[in-house]
């Protein structure tokens with residue numbers, strides 16, 4: 001009896017000890033830095049970095065302790081990387097990339113084509129000269145950093161504010177409405193391994209501007225323009241409060257088949273209100289499986305482009321703010337949709353069994369011509385039977401020279417499928433394209449299927 005009671009007491013004490021140990025273990029499991037905690041949820045937590053601040057020990061100390069993704073705040077922009085036409089200058093950006101490589105951090109590239117922060121020589125350009133300069137710029141910069149960039153902001157802030165969902169007027173926009181897709185295709189050709197993002201502000205909830213971006217992404221996905229992600233800058237203040245449909249807006253973009261990322265988060269304010277808003281943003285991202293990560297636009301309040309708003313997670317001395325604690329707590333919280341299994345950015349159609357038989361096909365070309373150059377999108381449509389491979393024969397007019405192509409192999413006038421788009425089911429189509437200098441005229445492609 002006594003022995004039994006003693007055994008029971010030991011068992012109870014053991015259970016309590018186990019409970020204590022389990023309690024300690026789960027507390028220890030909660031990550032203690034933003035990057036580690038985000039990583040536990042299959043996501044990243046990043047910050048904008050200025051190269052000239054890397055020698056500040058407080059700044060670098062927080063950077064390397066807390067963040068596992070870096071966006072150069074200004075160093076990869078057009079004015080920084082090509083200050084003189086054709087002369088590329090990568091010093092400050094390379095410094096950040098080297099820092100990231102040495103500390104196991106990944107990079108978001110920002111930004112290849114933007115109406116703002118253009119070098120003065122580009123600001124003064126228009127038409128074909130500007131279009132060609134943009135393509136050359138993207139090709140050079142994306143090639144220089146190929147293999148080192150997780151995601152590029154290929155095009156930044158191309159839509160206007162206000163109620164009509166129009167494109168923003170700019171010298172780039174005036175080269176032709178297709179400048180955005182040309183930018184994406186050029187970036188894909190230069191760095192096929194980087195995810196390619198469209199990035200904008202005041203698109204954080206459903207409104208005319210985000211609806212216009214949504215329509216563009218939907219159109220790009222339908223036509224095979226390479227886009228992998230949409231960045232939501234999320235500069236939040238009293239004029240641009242956190243929308244109540246923030247999560248729903250992220251989700252509707254994700255449903256189009258792109259990743260979504262919070263790319264430049266800062267929230268004006270202080271104390272509990274600011275802390276709660278940060279937690280709301282984190283929870284929204286964790287609830288959307290294709291929300292792959294969050295980047296804040298600077299480290300300390302004093303590092304912010306609008307430091308007077310005290311919008312960041314660390315105070316001027318590098319101390320953690322309430323907003324830091326709420327962000328970490330939200331990251332450590334349980335509500336999370338698992339992130340998608342990471343896949344290469346070049347999208348392939350779902351694997352399906354080979355079509356049962358082979359047949360004929362037709363091809364049509366649509367042209368976006370501007371002064372001195374064009375983009376051709378070619379559609380291959382299978383006839384009444386499926387095809388496993390296709391070859392399009394198409395001559396270009398004299399003087400037209402191809403500068404890049406996508407989703408196709410080319411040998412002279414012969415254009416054949418790549419590995420992932422040869423199989424086309426009866427009546428279905430696939431699209432590929434190329435960009436060229438010169439004048440397209442009327443292209444008359446013919447198709448042979450097998």
Ligand code: G3I
Nearest residue numbers: 048073074110111116117156157201233235264297304305
């Ligand atoms: O480096 C020069 C310095 O030599 C000079 O003395 C000083 C005088 O004004 O200017 C310094 O350059 C400034 C640069 O930031 C570096 O501090 C530029 O004038 C200033 O215009 C530039 O501002 C940047 C701004 O983009 C320009 O549009 C901000 O740092 C940067 O945070 C901000 O970031 C943008 C994103 O790229 C896109 N989304 C909005 C976001 C906030 O505006």
